[in-house]
Amino acid sequence: MNIVVLVKQVPDTWSNRTLRDDDRTVDRDAADAVFNEMDEHGVEEALKLKEAHGGEVTVLSMGPDRAGETIRKALAMGADKAVHVSDEALHGSCAVGTSAALAAALKTLEFDVVVVGTEASDARVGALGAMLGERLGVPALTGARTVTIEGTTARIERQVDAGYQTVEASLPVVISVIEKINEPRYPSFKGIMAAKKKPVQTLSVADLGLDPSSVGLAGATSEVVDFAPRPPKQQGEIVTDEGSGGVALAEFLAAQKII
Amino acid sequence: MAEVLILVEHADGAPKKVTYELLAAAKQLGEPAAVIAAAPGTAAALTDALTQHGAEKIYLAESADIDDFLVAPKAEVLAGLVDAKSPAAVLIAATGEGKEIAGRLAIKTGSGFLTDVVELSADGVGTQSIFGGGITVHSRVRTGTPIITLRPNAFAPVEQAGAGAVETVTVAISDAAKGAKVVDRQQEDKGDRPELTEAQIVVSGGRGVGSAENFGLIEKLADSLDAAVGASRAATDAGWYPHQHQVGQTGVTVSPPDSQPQT
Numbered sequence: 049m050n051i052v053v054l055v056k057q058v059p060d061t062w063s064n065r066t067l068r069d070d071d072r073t074v075d076r077d078a079a080d081a082v083f084n085e086m087d088e089h090g091v092e093e094a095l096k097l098k099e100a101h102g103g104e105v106t107v108l109s110m111g112p113d114r115a116g117e118t119i120r121k122a123l124a125m126g127a128d129k130a131v132h133v134s135d136e137a138l139h140g141s142c143a144v145g146t147s148a149a150l151a152a153a154l155k156t157l158e159f160d161v162v163v164v165g166t167e168a169s170d171a172r173v174g175a176l177g178a179m180l181g182e183r184l185g186v187p188a189l190t191g192a193r194t195v196t197i198e199g200t201t202a203r204i205e206r207q208v209d210a211g212y213q214t215v216e217a218s219l220p221v222v223i224s225v226i227e228k229i230n231e232p233r234y235p236s237f238k239g240i241m242a243a244k245k246k247p248v249q250t251l252s253v254a255d256l257g258l259d260p261s262s263v264g265l266a267g268a269t270s271e272v273v274d275f276a277p278r279p280p281k282q283q284g285e286i287v288t289d290e291g292s293g294g295v296a297l298a299e300f301l302a303a304q305k306i307i
Numbered sequence: 308m309a310e311v312l313i314l315v316e317h318a319d320g321a322p323k324k325v326t327y328e329l330l331a332a333a334k335q336l337g338e339p340a341a342v343i344a345a346a347p348g349t350a351a352a353l354t355d356a357l358t359q360h361g362a363e364k365i366y367l368a369e370s371a372d373i374d375d376f377l378v379a380p381k382a383e384v385l386a387g388l389v390d391a392k393s394p395a396a397v398l399i400a401a402t403g404e405g406k407e408i409a410g411r412l413a414i415k416t417g418s419g420f421l422t423d424v425v426e427l428s429a430d431g432v433g434t435q436s437i438f439g440g441g442i443t444v445h446s447r448v449r450t451g452t453p454i455i456t457l458r459p460n461a462f463a464p465v466e467q468a469g470a471g472a473v474e475t476v477t478v479a480i481s482d483a484a485k486g487a488k489v490v491d492r493q494q495e496d497k498g499d500r501p502e503l504t505e506a507q508i509v510v511s512g513g514r515g516v517g518s519a520e521n522f523g524l525i526e527k528l529a530d531s532l533d534a535a536v537g538a539s540r541a542a543t544d545a546g547w548y549p550h551q552h553q554v555g556q557t558g559v560t561v562s563p564p565d566s567q568p569q570t
Contacts, residue, residue, distance in 0.1 A: 065439075143413075144419060144420070170438075173410070174403060178407035178408075178410050179414060181379070181411075182382075182415070187377075190407060191403060215489050215490065216487070216488050217487045221487075269419025269420070272446050273445040273446060277441060278441055
């Protein structure tokens, strides 16, 4: 089975994330760069599918040179090879442009299953799985908390407001996963050493056959007009219970007209 | 004035509150036109309430395929209407499904889309709160038909009757949109508490609650405030409270009034 797993390097949610003053894109220098957490669960699920069904796991990532760190980590976890879509022309791409570049990269690969995290912690658009399904003309099984594959049928369980759904599709499919699906493994020392020798292919916008003006900031379908940091939040009130905590809490709620 | 399409969200035979919020927001941009994409027999119960909340037009797109397959059929219905009606914008609730519909619709119609908008100006500029609420952004779509997803609870519903002119739309869902088939549904008893995304008040418990039994206290407080119950990832991972109550990135995005959304 050919499995492709998408990973993204994102600014750490714990660092001071902001936008650049010049072009109002994500300021990647202002924050530590980390592996998007939900994508680690994607890599784990891809590796589990390989363990169950055989085949190969290819990592696909789009991002600047530095995203190579995230790709190496996915390889250290056990993926076999990688494709890094990297081009200055992609800087500032919107979700629509990003999905176009990634779909074009996927078309250069053979896949039965494409695994993606349901959303990235920076943009939080949460639509990539569906958009890749749309562009590739394959079913998108989104928000999976379990995945099983039997023969040529993929089946997931997903959470909805009213409970749970089981959804099926025929391969090839795109599957987006949520973090509850598994516990990602840590790369072993052996895995880290092996990752250094695994092949990483770099693809440019020209390699993908895309018009550079259709992606990146120039081709973005939406734009940030302006931005500002939120005014500092007022410190919340902490009630320490010294026997009268309940009364203090009730008084607070009453003052807020909640009770 | 151009139409503004809104996608109706409904449950148990009534529009969800977010639908009224979409109608109110649509009025800022043009004439609200509600789109009901649902299983046959669903729409009749919804039209009066939509009219009372400002729908000038109501498009009925009923098909058994809509509930049986994930997301793609609804995007297809909307794409057909965008093509036929050339609306000024399309507004969709910023739920997990709503964002996926928006993404697909953007590709189908060659448009841009905005997610999780909390304020909207008459010229289509949306306000978003990003990076855990740390930065406030103003954005706009610059290609095609603006597709904008609105965060629930960010807009106030308005009770002001529209014309409510009903137009039935012929629906023929393509095979391509029928790839992901829902084969089973497990309903969970939600009780009488309000839904997390729509609640005016959420009482949320975390690690400090300490046990499943102690969540009974959270429930009691919630019930006395007519609030929904939320739980942190630590609490749901520990098995103290069901996962569908988890608030946060992989859980539910809650945005009760007067609070910053939890991320």
